Amino acid sequence: MVIIPPMTASSESIEMLKRLVAFDTTSRNSNLALIDWVRDYLADLGVESQTVYSEDGAKANLYATIGPDDKPGVMLSGHTDVVPVDGQEWDTDPFEIVEKDGRLYGRGTCDMKGFGAVVLALAPEFKRRNLKTPIHLAFSYDEEVGCIGVRRLIDEVQRMDVRPAACIVGEPTEMKVIRAHKGKSSFVCEVRGFECHSSLAHTGVNAVEYGAAVVARLREMAKARRDNGPFDDGYMPPYTTIHTGLMNGGTALNIVPKDCSFEFEWRYLPDDDPAAILKEIQTYVDEELVPEMQAIHPDTGITITEMSDIAGFDTPEDADVTTLAKALAQVNDTSKVSFGTEAGLFNNADIPTIICGPGSIDQAHKPNEFVSLDQLAACEAFLKRLMDRVAKG
Ligand SMILES: [Zn+2]
Incomplete structure (x- = not known):
């Protein structure tokens, strides 16, 4: 009888994850300390990195190639920023890894320094294997605040002579292969009304009421999509959702409010048209x-401004990158998810992309976030299979 020991991650991966989590890269902070550390670590292996800075220079993306630099390879991609721990009840220090019951606890362990840690821990082996096909490492900033940082990196990559042939985004999927996700657009709506005493309400323009009218219409639009589609049963829920999440307006009950603002979003099926x-x-x-508002007072209006747009993506089941990822993950099927990632942006830049990484989205963004050691081990196995492939050709 063969006894298969439980899968556990290598000490190199665990040490690397400890190091990465210790950098407090909450999106509002600079990520340069982490990026500099990774650049130095790769430089010690003889791997050169390119850094693509934010406009103000406070943050950076990192891009590096291991193996031949004159051939397109497989890009392994992840974001370095994490969501805030503010207001969350953690049992341990979120920026110091604690191992308990086969799990590593800490901010970003699952979303998504776990993937980055395994990639970096295996970098020396990738380097030693004299790869025939290169791998590219791409680490971004400001993913959690609207996939901001990676856009500059993608611009840079598109200018390169050799561009990646495929991309694996290591967001937490429990090492399942995700080949599609919804897109997401978010907006702020500002309503400018006309203030007056509420006893003379007919002479004012009530910004809160007009704001509410817009929200109510958005709700009707959401219902229409729920009832009439378009539908894609690969998603939960299988239709485009529209939702208002935040609203402010008015100063006192006896004043017709002059200002109201609110934020809303849609999470759309890749086939749906966000512009429509x-x-x-x-x-x-x-x-x-x-027209109704301005008939009462001309200096009123409603402005809708886009805050962010994260493209959806839908890589075909029979695409090369899907076949590759299924082989590496040793799975026969793929699925789709409703949360957004950088995958849509890579895909729009003509880099075929799938998502596959350790940990579960259920643990992301929460207090006591963790990744299990067997998930990290599964990610190691996935990347070692990739290594065997790119070493051969
Ligand atoms: Zn993430």
């Missing part, structure tokens, strides 16, 4: 609400 959704609400605002 925006046009629908914008037309309602421009043709029905604003």
Whole structure:
């Protein structure tokens, strides 16, 4: 009888994860200490890195190639920033890894320094193997605040002579192969009304009420999509969702409010057209609400401003990158998810992309976030299979 020992991660991966988690790279902070450390670590292995800085120089993406630099290879990609721990009840220090019951606890262990740690821990072996096909490492900043940082990196990569042939984004999927996710657009709506005493409400323009009218219309649009589609059963829920998440307005009950603002988003199926959704609400605002407001007072209006857009993506089941990822993960099927990642941006830059990484999205962004040692071990096995392939050709 063969006894298969439980899978556990290498000490190199665990040590690397400890190191990465210790850098407090909450999105509002600089990530340069982490990036500099990674650059030095790779330099010691003889691997040169390229850094692509944010406009103010406070943050950076890192891009490096191991293996031949004149051939397209497989890009392993992840973000270095993490969500805040503010207001969360942690049992341990979020920036110091604690191992307990086969799990490593700490901010970013799952989303998504676990993947980065395994990649970096295996970098010396990738280097030693004299790869025939290169791997590219891509580490970004400001993913958690709208996939901001990676856009500059993608611009840079698109200018390179050799561009990656495929991309694996290591967001937490429990090492399942995800080949599609919804897109997400977010907006702020500002309503400018006209203030007056509430006893003379008919002479004012009530910004809160007009704001509410827009929210109500968004809700109708959401219901229409829920009831009439388009549908894709690969997603939960299988339709585009529209939602208002935050609203402010007014100063006192006896004043007709002059200001109201709120934020809303849609998470759309890759086949749905986000521009058409925006046009629908914008037309309602421009043709029905604003004329009504301006008939009472000309200096009123409604402005909708996009805050972020994260593209969806839908890599075909029979694409080379899907086949590769299924072989590396030793799975026969793929799935789709509703959360957004940088994958859509890579995909839009004509780099075929899938998502596969250790840990579960259920643990992401929460207090006592963790990644299990067997998930890290599964990620190691995945990357070692990749190593065997790219070493051969
Ligand atoms: Zn993430």
